[in-house]
Amino acid sequence: MQVTxxxxxxxxxxxxxxxxxxxxxxxxIQIGLEKKYxxxxxxxxxxxxxxxxxxxxxxxxxxxxGETDVIAFAYEDEDLDIAGEIYVCEDVAKDSAEKYNNSFxxxxxxxxxxxxxHLAGYDDTNDKDRRKMKKAEQENMDILKQKxxxxxxxxx
Numbered sequence: 001m002q003v004t005x006x007x008x009x010x011x012x013x014x015x016x017x018x019x020x021x022x023x024x025x026x027x028x029i030q031i032g033l034e035k036k037y038x039x040x041x042x043x044x045x046x047x048x049x050x051x052x053x054x055x056x057x058x059x060x061x062x063x064x065x066g067e068t069d070v071i072a073f074a075y076e077d078e079d080l081d082i083a084g085e086i087y088v089c090e091d092v093a094k095d096s097a098e099k100y101n102n103s104f105x106x107x108x109x110x111x112x113x114x115x116x117x118h119l120a121g122y123d124d125t126n127d128k129d130r131r132k133m134k135k136a137e138q139e140n141m142d143i144l145k146q147k148x149x150x151x152x153x154x155x156x
Contacts, residue, residue: 086115
């Protein structure tokens with residue numbers, strides 16, 4: 001699997017692309033994305049965007065007003081070499097990290113895991129599915145925390 005990290009208009013964020021790629025590849029296996037894609041898991045794009053961009057995407061594609069933390073687009077076309085794109089909001093991650101006493105890096109990675117779960121078929125549109133997805137997020141984050149030093153992957 002090829003993981004590409006894009007930063008849209010983020011000048012203050014520094015990241016360790018090698019480690020984030022290792023983390024996301026590990027998460028793909030944990031989540032079961034390899035089962036969804038026979039053979040090699042295709043390209044996965046992760047875009048780190050600002051508040052303005054996530055609001056634009058949320059309103060244009062999901063028809064929801066305001067900001068959100070993550071938006072995932074799954075590409076189901078077998079002819080494409082891409083599993084999907086995940087957009088995570090740096091600004092929302094910073095706010096939430098402070099609010100929930102979490103590290104900024106862990107918050108961003110949590111959003112990426114959330115997006116990957118959507119690509120694997122999880123949904124969060126009702127309470128039952130939301131609880132199932134939250135449980136999967138926590139289980140995956142716990143495993144990743146054992147394997148990697150997540151709090152140091154991103155810095156501002």
